[in-house]
Amino acid sequence: MRLGVLTSGGDCAGLNAVIRAVVRRADTYGFQVVGIHKGTHGLLTRPVEAVPITSADVSGLVGRGGTVLETTNKGDPFAYPDGNGGLIDRSADIGNGYHELGLDALIGIGGDGSLAILDRLARRGGWNLVGIPKTIDNDVGHTETAIGFASAVAVATEALDRLDVTAASHSRVMVLEVMGRDAGHVALHAGIAGGAHVILIPEIEYDIDTVCSYLERRRSRGHNHSLVVCAEAIKEPAGDRRLNTLAQGERRYGGVGERIAEAIAMRTGAETRVTVLGHVQRGGSPVAADRVLASAFGVAAVDLCAEHRFGRMVAWQHRRVIDLPIEDAIGSYQAVELDDTMVTTARGLGITFGDT
Numbered sequence: 129m130r131l132g133v134l135t136s137g138g139d140c141a142g143l144n145a146v147i148r149a150v151v152r153r154a155d156t157y158g159f160q161v162v163g164i165h166k167g168t169h170g171l172l173t174r175p176v177e178a179v180p181i182t183s184a185d186v187s188g189l190v191g192r193g194g195t196v197l198e199t200t201n202k203g204d205p206f207a208y209p210d211g212n213g214g215l216i217d218r219s220a221d222i223g224n225g226y227h228e229l230g231l232d233a234l235i236g237i238g239g240d241g242s243l244a245i246l247d248r249l250a251r252r253g254g255w256n257l258v259g260i261p262k263t264i265d266n267d268v269g270h271t272e273t274a275i276g277f278a279s280a281v282a283v284a285t286e287a288l289d290r291l292d293v294t295a296a297s298h299s300r301v302m303v304l305e306v307m308g309r310d311a312g313h314v315a316l317h318a319g320i321a322g323g324a325h326v327i328l329i330p331e332i333e334y335d336i337d338t339v340c341s342y343l344e345r346r347r348s349r350g351h352n353h354s355l356v357v358c359a360e361a362i363k364e365p366a367g368d369r370r371l372n373t374l375a376q377g378e379r380r381y382g383g384v385g386e387r388i389a390e391a392i393a394m395r396t397g398a399e400t401r402v403t404v405l406g407h408v409q410r411g412g413s414p415v416a417a418d419r420v421l422a423s424a425f426g427v428a429a430v431d432l433c434a435e436h437r438f439g440r441m442v443a444w445q446h447r448r449v450i451d452l453p454i455e456d457a458i459g460s461y462q463a464v465e466l467d468d469t470m471v472t473t474a475r476g477l478g479i480t481f482g483d484t
């Protein structure tokens with residue numbers, strides 16, 4: 129078989145470990161692997177931007193951050209910028225790129241948005257797809273975890289550890305803003321692991337006065353400092369989500385932590401500081417858990433190809449890799465549920481979500 133592999137959407141730690149696992153497992157079957165550059169963009173350019181990858185090429189990749197194949201989170205092929213301010217459907221060109229490479233199947237490593245696009249492309253173009261979920265946001269349905277999540281949580285946890293001691297030195301309230309698009313998993317897990325006192329996530333409506341009363345109670349009990357972790361997609365105290373429009377017209381979250389810190393300072397008189405962690409959460413070496421997950425997913429994805437079981441996504445459930453139809457996974461977005469064990473755990477630890 130001749131397998132294509134691409135990474136699509138935002139990068140994260142662990143992508144190279146998946147590429148390595150795909151290539152090494154393919155090697156055991158005698159399959160060829162072709163690495164496609166920059167997600168589906170590589171299939172749009174002519175000549176197609178793709179190179180054969182061998183086991184020798186992936187040596188030493190297990191712990192390297194980023195993706196050697198490069199990636200993009202722009203340019204929906206079904207509504208692709210035509211260069212004149214309009215949008216055109218380039219899906220057929222991508223399909224032609226796949227067939228030009230003579231692929232028997234494509235392994236697509238992406239989040240919910242990328243997997244949805246790849247699934248639609250594969251159906252329309254009549255090609256074979258196997259999906260591998262990656263996202264620091266951990267919001268892909270039917271998988272308990274996705275590649276990159278554990279590493280992002282580890283980075284955010286380390287940030288909280290570092291902020292805790294400087295907060296204590298200066299008697300400050302430190303606000304850490306973390307990524308997660310519309311899901312609060314990173315904030316929730318890092319908040320628990322890093323000893324935060326307040327966790328604010330988009331799934332749980334907070335009241336800034338409740339947050340401030342909680343912080344004042346802590347202070348009156350002799351705690352000279354506090355840690356607040358907030359997800360980038362929470363609403364500002366005034367009510368709106370903080371979306372910024374970037375130069376290319378895209379909209380991204382960022383900056384709500386500043387508003388939270390201001391509101392706390394105004395209401396409580398506490399000295400506050402803000403750290404926006406940003407893409408630090410996506411870069412760097414994957415933690416061991418992500419390397420292991422990436423290896424298991426990469427091997428399982430090639431096995432699915434060998435068995436000609438296409439249109440499937442690998443997933444992690446109950447200590448093992450399973451697989452399910454890609455459409456089922458992308459059809460069930462996984463936000464934090466109100467009865468999530470980690471929500472219960474945080475409440476049990478006395479952490480507030482600013483709702484009660």
Ligand code: F6P
Pocket residue numbers: 138201239263264265307308309360380381410
């Ligand atoms: O989906 C992953 C993610 O890192 C989100 O958590 C974040 O909102 C977004 O991507 C940032 O995207 P970009 O890399 O385009 O700034």
